[in-house]
Amino acid sequence: MAVDIDGLTRLFHTKNPPAFGRSSLRPEVVALDAVSLQVDQGEIHGLLGPNGAGKTTLVKILATILLPTSGTARVMGHDVVSDTAAVRPLIGIVLGGERGLYNRLTARQNLRYWAALYKLEPKAGWARVDELLRRVGLEGRADERVQSYSRGMRQRLHLARGLVNDPPVLFLDEPSTGMDPVAARELRVIVTELAAEGRTVFLTTHDMAEAEALCNRVTLIDHGRLLATETPRQLSTMLSRFERIECEGAADGVIKAVGALRGVSTVTSKGVSTRIEVDTEGVVAEVMRHLVSSGVTSVRVTRPSLEEVYLSLIGERGMDV
Amino acid sequence: MRGLRGAIRLQLQIVRADRGYLNEILANPFFAIIFLGVVRASGRNDLTSFAIVAPVLMTLWAMGLEISGNIVDSDRHLGILEEVVATPTPFGTVVCGRVLTVTMLSAVAVAETWFVARVGFGVDVTIEHPEVFVATLLVTGLAMTGTALVMAGAFVLAGGARTFQNTMNYPIYLLAGVLVPISFLPQWLRPVGRLIFLSWSADLLRDSLRAAPATDVWLRLGAIILLGTIGFAIGLLVLTLILRRVRELGTIGHT
Numbered sequence: 001m002a003v004d005i006d007g008l009t010r011l012f013h014t015k016n017p018p019a020f021g022r023s024s025l026r027p028e029v030v031a032l033d034a035v036s037l038q039v040d041q042g043e044i045h046g047l048l049g050p051n052g053a054g055k056t057t058l059v060k061i062l063a064t065i066l067l068p069t070s071g072t073a074r075v076m077g078h079d080v081v082s083d084t085a086a087v088r089p090l091i092g093i094v095l096g097g098e099r100g101l102y103n104r105l106t107a108r109q110n111l112r113y114w115a116a117l118y119k120l121e122p123k124a125g126w127a128r129v130d131e132l133l134r135r136v137g138l139e140g141r142a143d144e145r146v147q148s149y150s151r152g153m154r155q156r157l158h159l160a161r162g163l164v165n166d167p168p169v170l171f172l173d174e175p176s177t178g179m180d181p182v183a184a185r186e187l188r189v190i191v192t193e194l195a196a197e198g199r200t201v202f203l204t205t206h207d208m209a210e211a212e213a214l215c216n217r218v219t220l221i222d223h224g225r226l227l228a229t230e231t232p233r234q235l236s237t238m239l240s241r242f243e244r245i246e247c248e249g250a251a252d253g254v255i256k257a258v259g260a261l262r263g264v265s266t267v268t269s270k271g272v273s274t275r276i277e278v279d280t281e282g283v284v285a286e287v288m289r290h291l292v293s294s295g296v297t298s299v300r301v302t303r304p305s306l307e308e309v310y311l312s313l314i315g316e317r318g319m320d321v
Numbered sequence: 322m323r324g325l326r327g328a329i330r331l332q333l334q335i336v337r338a339d340r341g342y343l344n345e346i347l348a349n350p351f352f353a354i355i356f357l358g359v360v361r362a363s364g365r366n367d368l369t370s371f372a373i374v375a376p377v378l379m380t381l382w383a384m385g386l387e388i389s390g391n392i393v394d395s396d397r398h399l400g401i402l403e404e405v406v407a408t409p410t411p412f413g414t415v416v417c418g419r420v421l422t423v424t425m426l427s428a429v430a431v432a433e434t435w436f437v438a439r440v441g442f443g444v445d446v447t448i449e450h451p452e453v454f455v456a457t458l459l460v461t462g463l464a465m466t467g468t469a470l471v472m473a474g475a476f477v478l479a480g481g482a483r484t485f486q487n488t489m490n491y492p493i494y495l496l497a498g499v500l501v502p503i504s505f506l507p508q509w510l511r512p513v514g515r516l517i518f519l520s521w522s523a524d525l526l527r528d529s530l531r532a533a534p535a536t537d538v539w540l541r542l543g544a545i546i547l548l549g550t551i552g553f554a555i556g557l558l559v560l561t562l563i564l565r566r567v568r569e570l571g572t573i574g575h576t
Binding site for chain 1: 323324326327328330331334335338339399400401403404405406407408409410415565568569570571
């Protein structure tokens, strides 16, 4: 087991602005509420949730940056509270965003510093830095100051930094934020390679396509509580337990007849397209037969996307946190 | 040691890339001009050693404290502090390496002050006991690193500690007899001044400039080392406790 979390709770006290020279404690904010989760070695595990859901808090606890209020978390068998010295060499952290680098230093200088902090032998550490710069495609600009880098380049450098100690477990917090589609795709390739090397990747993201494309399993989190942990495909099944049918060019009478079939829950039409959702197992085949026998030739069976699952389980609360 | 070496190398690279870290060194000649000017104008040439030693120690102290705050402030601002804390190298080691680098660089103040004295005032300052002078500077730099460690802990806990740092410089200079002899202080205040390693450093450095034999050198160097070691111990303890506290509060990365 790479990550083993049991009943992890994290409360935050926030202070009101000082009034008459004194600040008062607000009620506690529950960032994580009795979270339990296991991640296998070599797994790419996605953590999906809106802003303020508790994703970063969870990553920071696992990375030994934050202490939990209660509960336990182990990384590669080591407790993140009582055995930080054993955990730290085993993990890589990429907290994302544009920050996290010395802007006036070059990429190579930044990475060499981190290699030293991870206590790599100078010769081995510097060779590792060169290898990582090649891997993330920054070799050609390794001796330029980071302040001249684009956001995507900085993200790649972040990833290289997270890998400097060759960690078996990697925590990536929104790693593709700000990357253009090409860079994001390259990142996915690298992450897939990392997992193929046997590393465990624990990834938080807002990008449904990314989670769907990369992750072996995805956990949905909101208000500090885990809603579901499944494979992306299983999560799709959770939303509409059964597949749905989309067709084009069906006559009104045919649509009406299909809508009257037992087990058909919803029929929605938009222009020439119609989507038929069912709530009973086995109805899909009957609907298909009915459509084809009625002369409808453009018919396909689809699954809901992860985004639909996400919005369905978490609700469309927009920018609210 | 690898973490320490990495921190030293990083600080040298940062200083090279950002000359703002050397502001205190740039300000040093102005202090030297003022102090030597006052001594000259008042006809108190016997106090020349004070005018020479004061700007050197002020630069060393100010740079040490400045960098300890700057490490925490800038690493926080750049979003690096959290990741540094999560590496196998203790944060205290990182602070030590970076502060030590800057305090050693502040030795440039010696050359600056000598230059100002010679060119500006025609005073040729001779170091009568160079071994005492060099040894005192070295142990003072180490003691400064210990003190800076305590301050770094305060900066991790509260950003407002920076204001406190800026206001405490001059009281420390006065209390430690850097600007004026400690014997000018009220009797009851002198023991307090002796608890600051700078007071021992200032006396020894001044004695190393005089022709008279420097007395109790080992004892006085020992006092600096002892106070510096106490600073280190307190600093490491404070930093450990404070890092634990900010991990509880979740405020490590707060700017």
